[in-house]
Amino acid sequence: MQSPKYTARAHTNIALIKYWGKLDQDLIIPMNSSLSLTLDKFYTDTSVFFDSTLKQDIFRLNNKESSSLKVTHFMKVLREKTGETRFAMINSENHVPSAAGLASSASAFAALALAASRAAGLVLDSRSLSRLARRGSGSATRSIYGGFVEWQQGSDDATSYAVPFEENVAWDLSMIAVVISAKQKKISSSVGMQRVVATSPYYSAWRKTAAQDLAAMKKAIKKRDFRQVGTIAEENAMKMHALNASAHPHFSYFEPASLQVMKIVADLRSNGIFCYYTLDAGPNVKIICQNKDIQTILAALAPSFSQERLVVAGPGPGVKLIDKP
Amino acid sequence: MQSPKYTARAHTNIALIKYWGKLDQDLIIPMNSSLSLTLDKFYTDTSVFFDSTLKQDIFRLNNKESSSLKVTHFMKVLREKTGETRFAMINSENHVPSAAGLASSASAFAALALAASRAAGLVLDSRSLSRLARRGSGSATRSIYGGFVEWQQGSDDATSYAVPFEENVAWDLSMIAVVISAKQKKISSSVGMQRVVATSPYYSAWRKTAAQDLAAMKKAIKKRDFRQVGTIAEENAMKMHALNASAHPHFSYFEPASLQVMKIVADLRSNGIFCYYTLDAGPNVKIICQNKDIQTILAALAPSFSQERLVVAGPGPGVKLIDKP
CATH class of the missing domain: 3.30.70.890 (GHMP kinase, C-terminal domain)
Structure with a gap:
């Protein structure tokens, strides 16, 4: 049996105040709060559906079957959180204007968090989505929001998430x-x-x-x-x-x-x-x-x-x- | 009236543990102790005599009349220390195998300290010479000695000087x-x-x-x-x-x-x-x-x-x- 398929788009972000160091390696709780600007030109589109016939998660990146320990780990966390038991078909496409080097796990896990949670039947608010994305990659925590975003370090899974600082950036930058x-x-x-x-x-x-x-x-x-x-x-x-x-x-x-x-x-x-x-x-x-x-x-x-x-x-x-x- | 002329040779040194920061700007007391290796290929030869007919110190570097605030300042300190009242004729020659960029104030002020103190009639022990050279340039403090040299930071003019750590370096370096x-x-x-x-x-x-x-x-x-x-x-x-x-x-x-x-x-x-x-x-x-x-x-x-x-x-x-x- 297949779940409905959801496709999400998330943009990468550049930290203006850097995140560098984890308090908790598994939960990805940072040692300091950070602040970023989400960018328009670099984004990831990811579609997810669950399928009871799958024996493992299948991850395709830019139309090529791929394997990623980080994705495997993230999907395990997601299933624990949602109660979903099936494996997923994941299709990801990175959009970067040049072929080179600016793809980021920030947009990847923000998009995956939204698409996978919806496919698992869960409608998360932004804060919960930010906490979920954090489990895939620290910087993904911030890509839930547009514009200037603050990742408040917190001290555990419940308190470490991003909040919009200025979401509608209407200035020359x-x-x-x-x-x-x-x-x-x-x-x-x-x-x-x-x-x-x-x-x-x-x-x-x-x-x-x-x-x-x-x-x-x-x-x-x-x-x-x-x-x-x-x-x-x-x-x-x-x-x-x-x-x-x-x-x-x-x-x-x-x-x-x-x-x-x-x-x-x-x-x-x-x-x-x-x-x-x-x-x-x-x-x-x-x-x-x-x-x-x-x-x-x-x-x-x-x-x-x-x-x-x-x-x-x-x-x-x-x-x-x-x-x- | 002219004093006798003395010529000294001092070699530059490279710090293996760096000196970076002064406790006292004028006396050049460092914020941390440092350790260096004196090198054989880079040195300065400096001759000094005092002459009562001079109206100011004359400083020639590589056979060219030159002006250096650091030299002027150092000679003022030297006259205060020695009681010498005349101005000096200083001839310095930097020996660096290429024309480029490795001349150092370390060898310059170590050589000047020895030549100028002797011309002023003073025979200083190495420790006093190291303290005197320090007034010209921090790293000159160490160039009094060969081989591995430690500059013990001290806390004032009397206690901040270099000591030989291993003067006869008989190893492959x-x-x-x-x-x-x-x-x-x-x-x-x-x-x-x-x-x-x-x-x-x-x-x-x-x-x-x-x-x-x-x-x-x-x-x-x-x-x-x-x-x-x-x-x-x-x-x-x-x-x-x-x-x-x-x-x-x-x-x-x-x-x-x-x-x-x-x-x-x-x-x-x-x-x-x-x-x-x-x-x-x-x-x-x-x-x-x-x-x-x-x-x-x-x-x-x-x-x-x-x-x-x-x-x-x-x-x-x-x-x-x-x-x-």
């Missing part, structure tokens, strides 16, 4: 993603943050400074103070990457070309073009800017990076159903 | 300096460390971790454990640079090519060639290695860096007079 490498990162974010929590002498200071950055960021967003938003985001990102440099053994996600982009941004800024950068667990650089400066920034990047490596995105919406029975 | 840029750094080490002390949330943790690294490094040197020495040095350097990434505003001395060298070293290491890197307040990378691996490492660097940019050095001696009346 864009991101230029500079794709430097599409290769799988050597040290996954999971492994990286675990090593940092266990070994970095700077980690407890990070938790304090991240909390201060979050408070300052919320004020800056409320005031629509673009330069403050950019400055805080860039400095928070650098403090996060400083943790990796201080871990034992130390590691880094930066590549030479990442530094090249950072230098271009710093030069633009000293010439009065206010833009800022942030990086996650990989070498790609995301430039936070205002719409009026996009062409200037793209022109400054053009001698070093081909057009396919430069993707402009704006604020995007929260997760929603795009197809249902 | 070399450094390959990779010259990436000879340009003046944008942020001097003085300005950089001051900003870090004032703004980095990680600074107090750095002082603790640097003290632990120093203790571990001393043990590793005593045990002649090359891999430990290299690992501790590399990690300590990365923790120092992590401070810069966490400062407000953040800054970095790395250039894309610095990361390229770091990657080459990491790759060599994963292929069983044990070598390690350290960086100071600039983009040049110093590779710590054993003599048997020098050719392999040079070969790995050769496709990216021309021969003039690669300088091999070994342990060097302390400061000494090379000419006297």
Whole structure:
């Protein structure tokens, strides 16, 4: 017997205040609260139905049968939560404007959480959906909402979820993603943050400074103070990457070309073009800017990076159903 | 009336445990103890005599009249200490195998301290010489001695000086300096460390971790454990640079090519060639290695860096007079 099929679309998000470190590995409770902007250009469409004839979950990604421990684990959690006993047919499609490196588990698990819970007969409110998505991937917690989103760390499964901070972002803010490498990162974010929590002498200071950055960021967003938003985001990102440099053994996600982009941004800024950068667990650089400066920034990047490596995105919406029975 | 002329030679040193931050800006009392290796290939020869007909100190660097606020300040301190009232004629020559970027204030002020104190009629013991050199530049404190040298931070002018840790280094240890840029750094080490002390949330943790690294490094040197020495040095350097990434505003001395060298070293290491890197307040990378691996490492660097940019050095001696009346 088959359940009805639901299809959800979720957009990825970029953290302006980073999540780096877990209090609980299994439940994915973070060590600090974070804040992100959901983007319009990068999203995942996922359809799910349960089928009693299946002997295991079947996961197709971009029309190719695939296997993912994270998906298997998530579906197990979902069945426990919903009482659903059948296995599922999962079809996922990642929409990223270039072939390279910006697909994210954030949009993947936000879309899967909505589609799978509905197919299992459950209508969850956004908070419960955010808690469910968290079990798949930390950053997915935030992709339930559009615009600026805060993931309140909480202390357990019930209290750790995202809330919209400013869902309808009606201001001039864009991101230029500079794709430097599409290769799988050597040290996954999971492994990286675990090593940092266990070994970095700077980690407890990070938790304090991240909390201060979050408070300052919320004020800056409320005031629509673009330069403050950019400055805080860039400095928070650098403090996060400083943790990796201080871990034992130390590691880094930066590549030479990442530094090249950072230098271009710093030069633009000293010439009065206010833009800022942030990086996650990989070498790609995301430039936070205002719409009026996009062409200037793209022109400054053009001698070093081909057009396919430069993707402009704006604020995007929260997760929603795009197809249902 | 002229004083006798004295000429001193001092070698530069590379810190394996970094000095980063001052307790006292004027006296140059550091916030943490440090440990270095004096190198044989980079040195400064400086001759000094005092002359009652001079209206100011005259400073010639590499046969060119020069002006340096740091030298002027140091000579003022020296006259206060010695009771000398005349101005001095100072001739300095920097010996660096390539024209590029590795001259250091460490060798400069160690040589100047010895030559100028003798010309002023003072015969200082090594400890007093180390304290005097410290007034010119922090790292000069260590260049009084050869081999492995510890700068004990102390708490005031009397108690902050270097001591030899292992002066006659009779073991297999070399450094390959990779010259990436000879340009003046944008942020001097003085300005950089001051900003870090004032703004980095990680600074107090750095002082603790640097003290632990120093203790571990001393043990590793005593045990002649090359891999430990290299690992501790590399990690300590990365923790120092992590401070810069966490400062407000953040800054970095790395250039894309610095990361390229770091990657080459990491790759060599994963292929069983044990070598390690350290960086100071600039983009040049110093590779710590054993003599048997020098050719392999040079070969790995050769496709990216021309021969003039690669300088091999070994342990060097302390400061000494090379000419006297």
